[in-house]
Amino acid sequence: MSKKMSYVSAIDAILNGEPCEGEVAERLTALRESVAKRASRKAGPTKAQIANAEIGEAVAAAMSVGEVYTIAEIKALVPELADATPQKVGPICRKLVAAGRLTEAKVKGKVTYSLA
Numbered sequence: 550m551s552k553k554m555s556y557v558s559a560i561d562a563i564l565n566g567e568p569c570e571g572e573v574a575e576r577l578t579a580l581r582e583s584v585a586k587r588a589s590r591k592a593g594p595t596k597a598q599i600a601n602a603e604i605g606e607a608v609a610a611a612m613s614v615g616e617v618y619t620i621a622e623i624k625a626l627v628p629e630l631a632d633a634t635p636q637k638v639g640p641i642c643r644k645l646v647a648a649g650r651l652t653e654a655k656v657k658g659k660v661t662y663s664l665a
Contacts, residue, residue, distance in 0.1 A: 556580050604629050605641045609650050609664070617654070617661045 559576035563569055569577065594602075604627065611626040612618060620638045624630045630638055642662050645651040651662045 601641050601644070605645050605650075608641065609645055612651075612662075612664050614664050617656075617663045619659055619661055623662065 554572045554576050556576055556579075559573045559580070562573045563577070567573065607627045607629065608623055612623075618626070620635045620642070623642065624633060624638055630641075639660070642651060643653070646653045646662070649665055652665050654661050654663070
């Protein structure tokens with residue numbers, strides 16, 4: 550029983566100048582299809598990214614112009630964030646800052662957000 554050729558062995562064979570035929574060609578074709586399949590799955594945003602974008606929109610809608618909010622106050626504004634940790638709320642707010650919807654400032658070491 551012969552051992553099945555690995556992707557590494559096939560790539561090594563090509564790099565060493567061996568012809569791309571037979572078992573080597575089969576393995577490289579399989580590798581290409583595997584990579585193409587993986588790339589097609591990663592085409593769009595994940596479910597979590599979509600959910601966080603919706604929560605971000607709710608955060609921006611709940612904030613008032615001219616008021617400054619801490620992460621704890623933002624959690625209280627949006628019901629979806631009631632049991633969320635600051636490690637979840639912070640990145641959502643930073644995405645809104647990057648999009649120009651919020652401004653970020655530090656007051657006595659605490660990060661605060663306000664509408665842009």
